[in-house]
Amino acid sequence: MRFGLAIATVAALSTACTAFTTAPHISTSLSTNRAPSAVLAAVRRSPATALRMAAAPVDAPAAIDAAIATAGANGVALFGKSACPFCKKAKVALYAIGVHATIVELDVVDGGAAIQKELENRTGKATVPNVWLDGKFIGGSEEVLKGVEEGLFDDVEKGEIVVMEEEEKVPVKQAEGAIKVGDTLPSALVWSVFDNDPATYIDLATFGKDKSLLVVGLPGAFTPT
Numbered sequence: 001m002r003f004g005l006a007i008a009t010v011a012a013l014s015t016a017c018t019a020f021t022t023a024p025h026i027s028t029s030l031s032t033n034r035a036p037s038a039v040l041a042a043v044r045r046s047p048a049t050a051l052r053m054a055a056a057p058v059d060a061p062a063a064i065d066a067a068i069a070t071a072g073a074n075g076v077a078l079f080g081k082s083a084c085p086f087c088k089k090a091k092v093a094l095y096a097i098g099v100h101a102t103i104v105e106l107d108v109v110d111g112g113a114a115i116q117k118e119l120e121n122r123t124g125k126a127t128v129p130n131v132w133l134d135g136k137f138i139g140g141s142e143e144v145l146k147g148v149e150e151g152l153f154d155d156v157e158k159g160e161i162v163v164m165e166e167e168e169k170v171p172v173k174q175a176e177g178a179i180k181v182g183d184t185l186p187s188a189l190v191w192s193v194f195d196n197d198p199a200t201y202i203d204l205a206t207f208g209k210d211k212s213l214l215v216v217g218l219p220g221a222f223t224p225t
Contacts, residue, residue: 057110057111058109058110058111058114058115060111060114060115060117060118061118063104063109063111063115064079064115064118064119064122067079067102067104068102068132068135070102071101071102071132071135073134073135074133074134074155074156074157075101075102075133075134075156075157076094076099076101076102076131076132076133076153076156077101077102077103077104077131077132078090078091078094078101078102078103078104078129078130078131078132079103079104079106079115079116079119079128079129079130079131080103080104080105080106080128080129080130081105081106081107081128082105082107082108083107084128084129086127086128086129086140086141087128087129087141089141089144089145090129090131090140090141090144090145091103091129091164092164093144093145093148094144094148094153095161095162095163095164096148096161096162096163097148097153097158097161098158098159098160098161098162099153099156099158099159100159100162101131106128116128116130122137123137125137125139125140127140128140129141129144131143131144133147133152133153133156138152184205185204185205185207185208186204186205187203187204187205187206188203188204188205189201189202189203189204190202190204
């Protein structure tokens with residue numbers, strides 16, 4: 001009944017956000033007595049009720065209100081990003097106690113940046129996750145983890161406990177000649193400022209003598225940073 005009312009709410013806001021559509025099924029391990037071991041690369045609400053915004057101009061305030069309305073009374077709405085580690089921690093903790101939040105991935109939906117800005121305007125929090133309980137903002141991942149321990153979500157309608165498996169990690173192969181920990185920096189002239197003036201070049205070997213340096217190579221960049 002709650003979900004049916006929530007869908008009606010979303011339909012009423014169709015002028016602001018064209019549609020919420022069901023996300024594709026993502027396989028997870030289900031259990032009724034185990035805590036999650038890690039986290040999936042992408043998380044949705046539950047296969048039948050996950051929310052994803054269709055490609056269309058988005059009225060950010062209305063989109064936020066629609067997601068909160070869809071979560072319903074004593075429900076949880078989580079605005080996050082699919083690759084955010086803090087968002088994953090919050091999702092893992094909630095799924096571990098059977099709380100299936102209404103999740104809006106701001107890096108997936110159209111208008112995500114505008115929605116995040118509106119969330120900041122409402123809550124003073126610019127980062128994600130941005131989590132709401134029973135229509136009220138409660139905080140981010142730390143507040144969710146603390147809330148799970150202290151029973152903050154006891155009155156939330158529970159579903160099945162979802163054990164979220166860790167995604168397979170693919171090792172990154174270093175190119176030949178890559179600088180590794182413990183290596184001596186080679187003699188090479190690099191910019192010290194972005195003015196392309198040879199007078200401002202520095203030699204890495206000279207600059208790094210008797211120093212411990214962190215050298216980061218940016219993909220596509222023309223100089224170490």
